[in-house]
Amino acid sequence: MKAIMIIGDGMADRPLRELGGKTPLEVAKKPSLNLVAETGVCGIMDPIAPGVPPGSDTAHLALLGYDVFKVYAGRGAFEALGSGVDIQLGDVAFRCNFATVDDNYTVVDRRAGRIDTQDASQLASDLKKVSLKGARVMFRNTVQHRAILALRGAGLSARVSDSDPQKVGKRVSEVYPLDDTDEAKKTARIVKELLQRFHEILESHPVNEERKKKGLPPANIILCRGAGTLPQLPTLPHQYGIQAAAINAVPLVGGVCKAAGMSLLNVHGATGTYDTDVKAKANAAIQAVKSYDLVLVHVKATDIASHDGKVQKKIGMIERIDEMVGHIVKNVDMNETFVAVTADHTTSLLTGEHEGDPVPVAITGPGVRTDDIREFSERACARGGLGRIRGVDLMPTLMNLLGKVKKFGA
Amino acid sequence: MKAIMIIGDGMADRPLRELGGKTPLEVAKKPSLNLVAETGVCGIMDPIAPGVPPGSDTAHLALLGYDVFKVYAGRGAFEALGSGVDIQLGDVAFRCNFATVDDNYTVVDRRAGRIDTQDASQLASDLKKVSLKGARVMFRNTVQHRAILALRGAGLSARVSDSDPQKVGKRVSEVYPLDDTDEAKKTARIVKELLQRFHEILESHPVNEERKKKGLPPANIILCRGAGTLPQLPTLPHQYGIQAAAINAVPLVGGVCKAAGMSLLNVHGATGTYDTDVKAKANAAIQAVKSYDLVLVHVKATDIASHDGKVQKKIGMIERIDEMVGHIVKNVDMNETFVAVTADHTTSLLTGEHEGDPVPVAITGPGVRTDDIREFSERACARGGLGRIRGVDLMPTLMNLLGKVKKFGA
Numbered sequence: 001m002k003a004i005m006i007i008g009d010g011m012a013d014r015p016l017r018e019l020g021g022k023t024p025l026e027v028a029k030k031p032s033l034n035l036v037a038e039t040g041v042c043g044i045m046d047p048i049a050p051g052v053p054p055g056s057d058t059a060h061l062a063l064l065g066y067d068v069f070k071v072y073a074g075r076g077a078f079e080a081l082g083s084g085v086d087i088q089l090g091d092v093a094f095r096c097n098f099a100t101v102d103d104n105y106t107v108v109d110r111r112a113g114r115i116d117t118q119d120a121s122q123l124a125s126d127l128k129k130v131s132l133k134g135a136r137v138m139f140r141n142t143v144q145h146r147a148i149l150a151l152r153g154a155g156l157s158a159r160v161s162d163s164d165p166q167k168v169g170k171r172v173s174e175v176y177p178l179d180d181t182d183e184a185k186k187t188a189r190i191v192k193e194l195l196q197r198f199h200e201i202l203e204s205h206p207v208n209e210e211r212k213k214k215g216l217p218p219a220n221i222i223l224c225r226g227a228g229t230l231p232q233l234p235t236l237p238h239q240y241g242i243q244a245a246a247i248n249a250v251p252l253v254g255g256v257c258k259a260a261g262m263s264l265l266n267v268h269g270a271t272g273t274y275d276t277d278v279k280a281k282a283n284a285a286i287q288a289v290k291s292y293d294l295v296l297v298h299v300k301a302t303d304i305a306s307h308d309g310k311v312q313k314k315i316g317m318i319e320r321i322d323e324m325v326g327h328i329v330k331n332v333d334m335n336e337t338f339v340a341v342t343a344d345h346t347t348s349l350l351t352g353e354h355e356g357d358p359v360p361v362a363i364t365g366p367g368v369r370t371d372d373i374r375e376f377s378e379r380a381c382a383r384g385g386l387g388r389i390r391g392v393d394l395m396p397t398l399m400n401l402l403g404k405v406k407k408f409g410a
Numbered sequence: 411m412k413a414i415m416i417i418g419d420g421m422a423d424r425p426l427r428e429l430g431g432k433t434p435l436e437v438a439k440k441p442s443l444n445l446v447a448e449t450g451v452c453g454i455m456d457p458i459a460p461g462v463p464p465g466s467d468t469a470h471l472a473l474l475g476y477d478v479f480k481v482y483a484g485r486g487a488f489e490a491l492g493s494g495v496d497i498q499l500g501d502v503a504f505r506c507n508f509a510t511v512d513d514n515y516t517v518v519d520r521r522a523g524r525i526d527t528q529d530a531s532q533l534a535s536d537l538k539k540v541s542l543k544g545a546r547v548m549f550r551n552t553v554q555h556r557a558i559l560a561l562r563g564a565g566l567s568a569r570v571s572d573s574d575p576q577k578v579g580k581r582v583s584e585v586y587p588l589d590d591t592d593e594a595k596k597t598a599r600i601v602k603e604l605l606q607r608f609h610e611i612l613e614s615h616p617v618n619e620e621r622k623k624k625g626l627p628p629a630n631i632i633l634c635r636g637a638g639t640l641p642q643l644p645t646l647p648h649q650y651g652i653q654a655a656a657i658n659a660v661p662l663v664g665g666v667c668k669a670a671g672m673s674l675l676n677v678h679g680a681t682g683t684y685d686t687d688v689k690a691k692a693n694a695a696i697q698a699v700k701s702y703d704l705v706l707v708h709v710k711a712t713d714i715a716s717h718d719g720k721v722q723k724k725i726g727m728i729e730r731i732d733e734m735v736g737h738i739v740k741n742v743d744m745n746e747t748f749v750a751v752t753a754d755h756t757t758s759l760l761t762g763e764h765e766g767d768p769v770p771v772a773i774t775g776p777g778v779r780t781d782d783i784r785e786f787s788e789r790a791c792a793r794g795g796l797g798r799i800r801g802v803d804l805m806p807t808l809m810n811l812l813g814k815v816k817k818f819g820a
Contacts, residue, residue: 367424367425367758367760368424368425369424369425369433369767369788369789369792370425370431370789371789371792371793383793384792385454385789385792385793386792386798387454387792387797387798388797388798389460389798393459393460393461395461396459396460396461396462396766397460397461397766398461399461400460400461400462400463400765400766400767403761403763405461405462405463405766406463407463407464407465407763407764408458408462408463408464408465408468408478408482409458409464409465409466409467409468409469409471409478409482409485410465410466410467410468410484410485410505410636410662
């Protein structure tokens with residue numbers, strides 16, 4: 001028995017006046033999602049807890065079966081891990097941006113004009129050379145303005161504030177310790193010094209001189225946020241004796257999956273944006289489930305559309321996820337495979353934010369206790385046979401169907 | 411106000427192809443169970459947590475309102491308590507089998523040819539005389555090959571492994587400590603020495619000489635498993651100010667009930683197998699509820715049928731539980747009595763194992779918030795007014811109806 005878990009990022013929503021009081025899921029044409037609902041058992045799920053808006057990292061941790069209230073220790077380490085930085089227990093990692101500040105340290109552009117990856121790589125190659133007393137410094141740019149900073153050494157802490165003010169027109173924030181420990185104080189001191197050194201290197205860097213000549217904003221500062229350490233998670237292989245893989249193009253989600261002991265499968269054409277190749281992702285899942293017990297397929301752009309307030313784009317992406325699901329269920333042996341479909345959280349087209357509303361969930365496969373729900377949507381699934389579960393319950397529920405959960409007691 | 415809780419062991423199941431996609435509960439004729447559903451409030455219940463397959467001991471602990479993640483410390487002590495061994499806090503108890511090994515300590519028969527109780531008693535009377543330095547030894551045979559070993563003394567621990575390899579053809583396992591404490595090491599040493607002494611006594615015992623002459627396998631070894639200590643439970647009488655009794659023929663379940671402060675009522679004809687006298691159990695419940703506030707009635711054989719893969723036997727046992735329920739509701743004052751019906755876990759006829767799927771639950775009695783469910787089954791109850799609850803919620807729910815739960819707050 002195998003399982004495929006399909007996650008539409010921020011796919012759930014609230015009823016919209018402009019859709020006649022319906023949600024994007026309710027108006028989208030989604031024959032395959034509905035088929036999963038009709039042949040399966042449905043429910044609603046609070047990814048973390050009722051009313052709590054999840055982040056992408058905490059939502060995925062929960063869907064993989066972890067108690068986020070116990071294990072979560074910041075975004076940075078997952079982002080680093082998902083970006084291919086070889087992060088270890090105890091390292092403190094940050095998500096960073098190449099950005100532009102004026103002489104007064106006021107942020108002019110949080111993404112340095114969405115600097116291209118080539119320029120950022122050249123700048124990063126010099127930042128990597130910086131060494132400091134007290135910690136080993138690891139710096140790596142990923143795509144465009146995005147980068148990862150990680151510190152390794154004794155006595156570090158993730159309890160430090162962001163330098164990224166998250167708004168244009170604000171001054172760069174001072175990094176300060178978030179608690180009274182020596183570790184937090186030391187880490188804040190190191191980050192402050194490091195960011196100053198980075199700033200000095202960037203200010204006078206030939207790449208930035210060249211950018212100015214071209215009229216491009218210089219990438220003259222590194223903004224950091226989301227300090228995090230890796231939690232010591234019991235991996236899925238360890239807990240359930242399974243092999244698991246994830247198909248996903250978002251480093252943060254990939255990092256969570258990797259921390260859970262999943263293999264990250266690269267799929268050509270999976271972009272994490274509107275133009276992602278859902279057919280390629282489906283094919284990759286169909287292949288992967290031959291050698292893995294559990295395959296997670298994550299599609300990001302439903303969330304992007306919600307953040308951007310683009311109703312039709314969101315409906316369109318739901319229909320493409322539906323295509324993907326259709327291709328998967330037609331091409332795997334459904335006598336041997338459980339398919340679960342859900343969202344990692346609600347992202348409201350109206351507020352443009354992650355919301356704490358529950359998400360729909362449907363599981364089809366051999367022997368599930370089917371109900372009379374025939375539509376995959378927020379409101380239809382609320383009447384389903386799973387009732388209302390938590391995100392943290394989904395993985396044991398699936399693993400139980402696979403016969404992988406050990407009996408508790410005698 | 412009184413309450414009767416009726417538990418069909420492993421009664422819940424998954425839809426089966428050979429039953430046209432229905433579960434045994436769905437196809438069984440069960441007018442009385444349906445009446446409880448129709449006149450009551452229904453729901454589904456995760457005995458422990460979604461996806462977690464419960465044991466009989468943990469499931470019953472949960473149904474009696476205990477948080478098993480906090481209190482559970484192994485099977486042995488409950489088995490001992492339910493077998494009439496006077497177990498105390500701190501004692502380490504094991505479930506044992508009289509078994510047959512060859513000269514190489516390879517298990518030939520895990521039950522010594524299902525040795526009769528008389529032979530086992532004679533053997534046990536000599537094993538009881540063994541004394542050891544470091545702990546007081548208590549040994550008692552129960553029915554056929556079954557026996558209990560308990561150790562009493564300072565500095566003992568239940569963190570030791572089983573000697574029972576649980577399979578014919580395997581060698582007897584060495585007992586080793588499961589953690590690094592002196593207590594575990596000491597206990598393992600004592601058990602090893604004790605089992606060796608038992609083996610020596612049994613090897614040369616006249617009862618076994620006689621058995622060999624008759625061509626019966628000699629009961630020449632004691633296999634032990636499931637080391638456990640008694641958790642310090644707040645009893646039901648203490649928590650709720652009630653008197654409670656259990657009607658049940660399974661020592662493990664009886665032990666849990668006794669640990670919860672319930673009286674164990676012996677019912678002539680209650681066997682724990684297919685031939686149990688459900689009418690006698692019903693009559694005992696009808697009598698008991700006159701003097702006790704809460705009476706638990708447990709029927710085992712639905713679980714046995716599931717483990718054995720016997721579909722029709724399971725359906726038949728459900729119909730006999732239905733008879734029992736019918737006799738009870740007709741003969742108690744339903745203006746004064748709540749009747750709850752449920753299962754302690756799902757046991758799948760297909761896998762033959764306890765599964766982590768939820769179980770149906772229905773509660774009828776004066777003033778319950780009835781819903782529109784008219785059938786007692788896994789899927790019908792999923793749409794009921796109780797929603798999806800946990801096993802640990804059932805006892806407070808019942809005790810609340812009896813007016814026995816203290817207000818929390820002012």
